Amino acid sequence: MRSIALLGLGTVLCLSGAAGGTAPDRPVVIAYVAGAWSEDYDNCHACEWRVYRPQADEDVFVTALAEDPHAVVWDDRFERVEYRVGRMLYRLRWAVGAQPERLGILPDAWNPVGEDIEPWLERTSGAWRVSVAEGRGTDYRVRMLELTPTGHWRVVAETPVGGCAVLDEACWSRVRRPKALPTNSLEGLHEAMRIEAHIPSANIPDDEHGKPVEILSRTVPNRSLRTRAVAADSGHALRPLLWVDKKTGRSRVIPTAGGKCETGRRQLAFAERGPFLLIVEEFTGRCPVVFDLRSGVVRRRLPNAGLAVWVSSPTR
Numbered sequence: 001m002r003s004i005a006l007l008g009l010g011t012v013l014c015l016s017g018a019a020g021g022t023a024p025d026r027p028v029v030i031a032y033v034a035g036a037w038s039e040d041y042d043n044c045h046a047c048e049w050r051v052y053r054p055q056a057d058e059d060v061f062v063t064a065l066a067e068d069p070h071a072v073v074w075d076d077r078f079e080r081v082e083y084r085v086g087r088m089l090y091r092l093r094w095a096v097g098a099q100p101e102r103l104g105i106l107p108d109a110w111n112p113v114g115e116d117i118e119p120w121l122e123r124t125s126g127a128w129r130v131s132v133a134e135g136r137g138t139d140y141r142v143r144m145l146e147l148t149p150t151g152h153w154r155v156v157a158e159t160p161v162g163g164c165a166v167l168d169e170a171c172w173s174r175v176r177r178p179k180a181l182p183t184n185s186l187e188g189l190h191e192a193m194r195i196e197a198h199i200p201s202a203n204i205p206d207d208e209h210g211k212p213v214e215i216l217s218r219t220v221p222n223r224s225l226r227t228r229a230v231a232a233d234s235g236h237a238l239r240p241l242l243w244v245d246k247k248t249g250r251s252r253v254i255p256t257a258g259g260k261c262e263t264g265r266r267q268l269a270f271a272e273r274g275p276f277l278l279i280v281e282e283f284t285g286r287c288p289v290v291f292d293l294r295s296g297v298v299r300r301r302l303p304n305a306g307l308a309v310w311v312s313s314p315t316r
Contacts (some may be wrong), residue, residue, distance in 0.1 A: 026078070026315070028273045029053045032288060032308035033068050044068040044306065051314060054276040054290050054299050062314055063098055068307065071118045072186035078312035082128070084119060087112075089128055089147065095315040104151040109134050109143075120177050122146065129156070131175050138162050144175045189309045190285055193269035193278070195229050195237035204235035214244070220275050220293040222247040227268070236267045241279060243296050252296050254279060254289065259303035261287035273310050280308050 035047030047065040052058070069083035074094065082091045082103070087110070090100040109132035111117065119130040128147040135141055140163050145153040157174045164171030181188035191197065195204065198215050210228030217223040226242040229235060244251045254277075256262055267282040276299060277291040288308035290299040302308065 026313040027053065027055065028310055029313045030278055030288065030290065030308055031062075031311045032285070032302060032305040033065065034302070034305045035065070035068075037068075037286075037304060037306060050305075051311075052290065052300060052302070053313065054292075055274070057299065059300075060096055060314075062094075062096055063092060063100060069186075071120065072307075073121050073182045074184040074311060076183065078184070079315075082121060089119065093315075094312075098314075103128065104147045104153075106130060107132055107145060107153050118177070121182055123178075123182070129177075131177060135161075142172075142175045184311075186285075186307060186309060189311070190269065190280075190283060193271040193280065193309070194235070194282060195227070195269070196235040197271075199229060199235065204229045204231045210238055217272060217293050219272055223293045225270070225277075226251070236282060237269065239266045239268060241268055241270070243291065243293070245296065250296070254291055255298065255301075257287040257289050257301040257303040257305075261303050271310055278308065278310060285309055 029051040031049065031051050033044060033047050034050055035044045037044045044065075045067055047068055049062040049065055049069070051060050051062060053060065065085060067085050069085055069090075072081060072083040074081045078094050080091055081094050082089070084090075084106070087106045089103045089106065091103055092098050092100045106119065107130070110119075110130055111133065119128050121127070122129050125146070129144055130153075131142055131144050133140065133142050139161065141161050142159045142163065143155050144157040146156045148154055159171060159175055181191065199213060204211075210230035213227060213229045215225045215227075217225075222245060224244045224246055226244055227237045227240075229237055239256075240253045242251050243254055261281075268279055269282045269285075270277055270279045272278075272293060275292060275294045277293050279289045279291060281287050284306060285308040286306040288302045288305055290302075291297075292299050
């Protein structure tokens with residue numbers, strides 16, 4: 001990696017701490033999905049869920065997947081994970097070589113191209129729920145269904161026949177997916193890597209060209225990251241991402257994962273755990289790069305991977 005001149009900066013802040021719960025008796029690792037991803041990385045077939053342990057530079061197989069998982073949620077101690085593949089809902093013991101348990105099949109009325117399509121785990125009961133629309137015109141209604149331990153769906157809430165009035169939020173909220181994300185959902189863990197988790201939104205300029213910002217490492221002294229922050233629909237961090245040794249004044253561009261990632265999205269997300277930084281494409285966890293903040297050297301590139309995120313290590 002080449003050295004470059006330092007940029008003029010507007011704001012200096014710290015990388016956010018760990019989001020979600022972790023198991024204190026197990027190391028933190030990077031979980032990711034590898035396999036035959038489509039050209040645009042929208043889906044994966046014949047996939048593998050794997051973890052990378054940067055401390056030991058060790059890559060470990062966890063389980064096989066027919067397709068990439070969705071609606072992924074780990075429990076509080078990362079002892080199990082539940083997720084959707086296609087129309088199937090599964091539970092997996094978060095352990096090396098574990099086999100998934102099928103919990104149920106999404107109802108026929110579930111529309112995979114509708115709004116708020118993903119099922120979710122209800123916080124209190126821990127059961128899967130999903131909203132489905134049925135009928136048309138005066139027969140239209142929306143129902144919230146919950147998966148029972150026997151694999152059947154029961155109605156827990158529904159709108160009146162014909163649906164709710166357009167502006168009746170109280171009525172619609174009874175059958176909608178909650179806005180708050182589960183603590184250890186994959187979606188929530190990815191949100192915690194976005195620039196808005198590191199920088200208050202008030203410090204992100206409403207400027208299409210962005211503004212240089214510096215983010216200090218919490219775990220490695222005299223190390224920081226520099227990027228450009230831009231506000232659009234929300235705040236985003238843009239390539240290039242620079243590693244800076246503040247003691248010596250050296251800086252380097254952190255490279256992409258290579259391959260198709262060279263022409264991938266410019267928007268980045270990142271999070272540090274210990275001396276290592278995970279950099280991915282925003283929202284998707286694609287094209288992960290693992291970077292050593294101490295030495296300024298890439299530890300591992302994973303160009304054929306997606307859904308990468310920091311989690312507690314699976315048991316063996």
